Amino acid sequence: MDFLRITSPHGHGPLSTAKVMQTVLLATLPGLAAMTWFFGPGTLINIIFGGLIALALEYAVMGIRQRDPLFYLRDYSVLVTSTLLCFALPPYAPWWLIVIGVASAVLLGKHVFGGLGYNPFNPAMVGYVVLLISFPLQMSSWAAPRGLGEVPGFTDALTALFFARDYDAVTMATPLDIMRQNTGLLMDDLYREATQFGQWAGVGWEWVNLAFLAGGVWLLYQRIFTWHGPVAMLAAIGLCAAAGFDGGSSNSGGSPVFHWLSGATMFGAFFIITDPVSSAVSNRGRLIFGALIGVLVYIIRVTGNYPDAVAFAVLILNFAAPLIDQYTQPATYGHDRSSE
Amino acid sequence: MNSVHTIHGGIHPREEKQLSRPGQVIDAGLPHELILPLSQHIGAPAEPIVSVGDHVKGGQRLAEDQGAVSAAVHAPTSGHITAIDMQPVPHPSGLTNVCIRLTPDHADEWLVLQGLADYRSEAPDTVIAHIRAAGISGLGGAGFPTATKLLARERSAIHTLIINGTECEPYITADDTLMQVAAEQIVAGAEILAHILGAETILYGVEDNKPAALKAMREALAASDDALGQQQVVSFPTKYPSGGEKQLIEILTGEQVPSGGLPADLGIVCQNPGTAVAVRDAVIDGKPLTDRLVTVTGRAVSHASNYRVRLGTPIAHLLALAGFTPGSRQRLIHGGPMMGFALETDAVPVVKTTNCVLAPTQEELPAPPPAQACIRCGLCAEACPASLLPQQLYWYARAKDQEQLEKHHLFDCIECGACSWVCPSSIPLVQYYRAAKSHIVETRDDKQRAERSKGRFEARQERVEREAAERERKRAERKATAQQKAAASEADDPVQAAIARTKARKEQAAQTKDAS
Numbered sequence A: 001m002d003f004l005r006i007t008s009p010h011g012h013g014p015l016s017t018a019k020v021m022q023t024v025l026l027a028t029l030p031g032l033a034a035m036t037w038f039f040g041p042g043t044l045i046n047i048i049f050g051g052l053i054a055l056a057l058e059y060a061v062m063g064i065r066q067r068d069p070l071f072y073l074r075d076y077s078v079l080v081t082s083t084l085l086c087f088a089l090p091p092y093a094p095w096w097l098i099v100i101g102v103a104s105a106v107l108l109g110k111h112v113f114g115g116l117g118y119n120p121f122n123p124a125m126v127g128y129v130v131l132l133i134s135f136p137l138q139m140s141s142w143a144a145p146r147g148l149g150e151v152p153g154f155t156d157a158l159t160a161l162f163f164a165r166d167y168d169a170v171t172m173a174t175p176l177d178i179m180r181q182n183t184g185l186l187m188d189d190l191y192r193e194a195t196q197f198g199q200w201a202g203v204g205w206e207w208v209n210l211a212f213l214a215g216g217v218w219l220l221y222q223r224i225f226t227w228h229g230p231v232a233m234l235a236a237i238g239l240c241a242a243a244g245f246d247g248g249s250s251n252s253g254g255s256p257v258f259h260w261l262s263g264a265t266m267f268g269a270f271f272i273i274t275d276p277v278s279s280a281v282s283n284r285g286r287l288i289f290g291a292l293i294g295v296l297v298y299i300i301r302v303t304g305n306y307p308d309a310v311a312f313a314v315l316i317l318n319f320a321a322p323l324i325d326q327y328t329q330p331a332t333y334g335h336d337r338s339s340e
Numbered sequence B: 001m002n003s004v005h006t007i008h009g010g011i012h013p014r015e016e017k018q019l020s021r022p023g024q025v026i027d028a029g030l031p032h033e034l035i036l037p038l039s040q041h042i043g044a045p046a047e048p049i050v051s052v053g054d055h056v057k058g059g060q061r062l063a064e065d066q067g068a069v070s071a072a073v074h075a076p077t078s079g080h081i082t083a084i085d086m087q088p089v090p091h092p093s094g095l096t097n098v099c100i101r102l103t104p105d106h107a108d109e110w111l112v113l114q115g116l117a118d119y120r121s122e123a124p125d126t127v128i129a130h131i132r133a134a135g136i137s138g139l140g141g142a143g144f145p146t147a148t149k150l151l152a153r154e155r156s157a158i159h160t161l162i163i164n165g166t167e168c169e170p171y172i173t174a175d176d177t178l179m180q181v182a183a184e185q186i187v188a189g190a191e192i193l194a195h196i197l198g199a200e201t202i203l204y205g206v207e208d209n210k211p212a213a214l215k216a217m218r219e220a221l222a223a224s225d226d227a228l229g230q231q232q233v234v235s236f237p238t239k240y241p242s243g244g245e246k247q248l249i250e251i252l253t254g255e256q257v258p259s260g261g262l263p264a265d266l267g268i269v270c271q272n273p274g275t276a277v278a279v280r281d282a283v284i285d286g287k288p289l290t291d292r293l294v295t296v297t298g299r300a301v302s303h304a305s306n307y308r309v310r311l312g313t314p315i316a317h318l319l320a321l322a323g324f325t326p327g328s329r330q331r332l333i334h335g336g337p338m339m340g341f342a343l344e345t346d347a348v349p350v351v352k353t354t355n356c357v358l359a360p361t362q363e364e365l366p367a368p369p370p371a372q373a374c375i376r377c378g379l380c381a382e383a384c385p386a387s388l389l390p391q392q393l394y395w396y397a398r399a400k401d402q403e404q405l406e407k408h409h410l411f412d413c414i415e416c417g418a419c420s421w422v423c424p425s426s427i428p429l430v431q432y433y434r435a436a437k438s439h440i441v442e443t444r445d446d447k448q449r450a451e452r453s454k455g456r457f458e459a460r461q462e463r464v465e466r467e468a469a470e471r472e473r474k475r476a477e478r479k480a481t482a483q484q485k486a487a488a489s490e491a492d493d494p495v496q497a498a499i500a501r502t503k504a505r506k507e508q509a510a511q512t513k514d515a516s
C-alpha cells in the first residue's frame, strides 16, 4: 500500500493568515464604535463601501494575473487594507475619493510590487497619501464631534457618499490643527477657550484613541504582533512631547497625553505600524522602527502643515526598514554576539 | 547545583503522549522475516560476512563495520540468511538499500555472550572496542556510531556527559518508557560512558511532562553506588524543541555550541537513554544491539503502545500488532510529527534510529492547506530556537541567493520545523531550507570537484610533457649507446625493475587489506 508523502512537520499550529486578518478586523470594532458615536455613521459607510470596492479590485487583479481569485480573497488581507484606509478618511467623503483611495492602496500600494508580502510600503498609507496630496481640501475637512455639532444620520451619510454636492458638511478644525496654529495662548487657556478640547485632548478624539488602544491591547493579548513597535512609538511620542511641552507655554507642542490621545496616534501605533509586511522584521528592529516613527510623528505634527503625521512618518520608515533589518539581525545560536 | 536556562523560541504543539501509554511495554515477537539494512547509521555501510543459505545464531555478527565511521550489524535471532539484496529502507526520499534478510527458525538460539568483568579496570580504548563490536549507533537522533562519538575525548577534554531524556517531539514515549522501566540500566550505561570520556559530571535532562520517568531516574541515581562524582537529574519546562542537542546544552549549562562546532568543544558529550542502555548491555553482558523500544501510535491504530522490537522487523508487522486501520489519504510517519518523515510503504524495517511509527488519522494531522503569501508576521522568527530569521531565509531561498542565505546562517538551522508549524500562511519553510542547504552543498562540491579536476588536469599536462622530454632523452641515450655498441641485455633496465617491484608491493598490500 502506498502512503501519502508529505515533508515534516506533519502538524500545524492553530493560526492562519485569514484568522490573523479577521482578528485585526475584529479589533477595530471598539474604534469604529467610538467614531460612529462621536462623528456619526460616516466612517462605517466608508468602510463598507471601500470594502466592496477593494474586494472587486482584488478579484479583478487576481483574475488578470491568472490566479484563483477566491483563494486570495479568503485571506482577508485586502479587506484589512481597505478598512484601515477608510478609518483614516474623513467621514462623509464622496464616493470617488474612496474609490481613488482604495484603488491606490490596492494597486499602487500592493500589486505593482507583486502582491501581498512584496509591498515595501503600507498599502493603506499609500492610498491615504495619494489622496492627501491630490485632494487636500476634501482630506482635511473633518466632521464636528457630537456635542459640538449635530451628528449626521444614515441618510446624510449616503447622501454625502453618492451626492456630495447636496450634502452640507458641518466641519471643524481638529485639535491638532488648533494646537499647531496656536501662538498666543497658554495651554490652560487654550483648553478653556477652544471648544474642541475635552478632558485630555480633543472632544471625541480622546475616546476614539482610547478605543483603538483597547483594540490594540487585545491584539497584543492575542499575540497577533509583539509589543515592540507600538510601545516604542508611543514612548517616543511621549518623550518628544514632554521635551517640547515647555511647561504649557504658548509655544508648547502639547502635552504627552494630548499627543497620545490625538489624531491617529493609537490607530497608527496598533493598526498601521504593526503591518508586518512593511515594518522591520526583528523585535529589536521593530523597537527602532517604532521609535523613529514616533519622533517623526511629533516633528511633523508641530512643524508640518498636514492634518496628521502618521501616514508620512510610516511611509518614510517603510523606506528605512530594510536598512534597519540589516543592522538588527538577531544573534544566531552559536554565534558570538560581539562579532556580529 | 544546576539552574535551568531558557532558550529562544520554541512552540507548544499538542503533546499526545498519553495515547501510547508511556511506561507500558509489549513484546513485538518474531516476524516471518527480518530485514537488516547494512546502513542503519551515519557513515560507511557495513560489509556482509555471511552468505545466503548460512545458518546464524542470535547475536552473531552478520556485517562488519567499515572504517572509522560505521557500525556492524548482528542477528537479532537464530535462523537462515535467505537473501542479500536491495530492499526499501526508512529514508526521507524512499530509497532502497542493500539488506540482509533473515528467516527466523524460532529456536531463538544465541551465541554465548561475554561481557567485560570490570570495565573500570580497563583502558577506555578496550571499552570502546566492545561498544564498536556491538554495532551501537545513536538510538535517538541521526544514528551516529557511538564508538566514533566517544573519540571526542581525544580531541578535547570532556567534563560533562548529558543523557538526553527530553523527548520533546509530540507522540513519542519510547525514551519516557525506557526511563520508567530501565532507569538503573540507563544510569549504569551513563556511568560507563562517563568512565570512557573521563567526564566527572553526568546530567540527565528530562522535560517536566514526564513525572514518572523523573521519579524513576531519581530513584535509580539514589541507588547507584558509583563513586564517579556528580550526577543529577534535571527537569525543565516542556517546550519543543528542547531536546535538540544544542538546545538541551543551553538549557542545562547556559552555553551555546559554537556554530559549526561540536558539543565536545564545550567539553560536553550528549547521548540518548536508549544508547546508554545499549552501551551497558554491550559492556556488561557482551550483547550486541539487536532490539529497541518503538512507540507505535496515532489514532489509526487501536493498540498504541511502546513495543520491544527486534531490529529488522517490518513495520507492517508492528502495525498489524497495533491494530492498524488505514484511512483515506493515510500517512505513515517514521519518527515524530515535527521532524519525522513520511514512509512510502510499510514494508520497510525497524532500524536502529526508529523511535516511533506514527499512523495518524486525517482529522488528527490534516494535510497542510496550500501555502499563501508570506505576510512577514515574524511568528516564525519568534518560534525559531536558533534565533534565525526564517522569513528572510525563505525569501533568499526562493531567490536562490546563496550569499544572503549563508549570511543569515542557513546552516545553523536545525530543521526542527517550529517555523513551519507556526506559519499562518502554511508555508513549508523547512522544505525550502533543506533544498537550499543541499543545493549549496552541491555547488560547493561541484566547485571542489572542478578545482580538483583542474588540478588533476594540470598535473597530467605536466606529466605528459615530462614524459615526452624523458622519452626524447632516452631515445638520444639509446642512440648513443647503440653507437657505442655496448652489448648489455634489456632485462637489466633498473627502471623496469623498480616498476615491477612497486607493482608487487601494491598487490600484496591490497591482499592483506582484503583479508582484514
Ligand code: SF4
Pocket: B373, B374, B375, B376, B377, B378, B379, B380, B381, B390, B391, B394, B419, B422, B423, B424, B425, B426, B427, B429
Ligand atoms: S510565519 Fe510565515 S507568514 Fe509569518 S513571517 Fe514567517 S514565513 Fe512569513
Ligand code: SF4
Pocket: B383, B384, B385, B386, B387, B388, B390, B412, B413, B414, B415, B416, B417, B418, B419, B420, B429, B430, B433
Ligand atoms: S527549522 Fe530552522 S529556521 Fe525553522 S525554526 Fe527550526 S531552526 Fe529555525
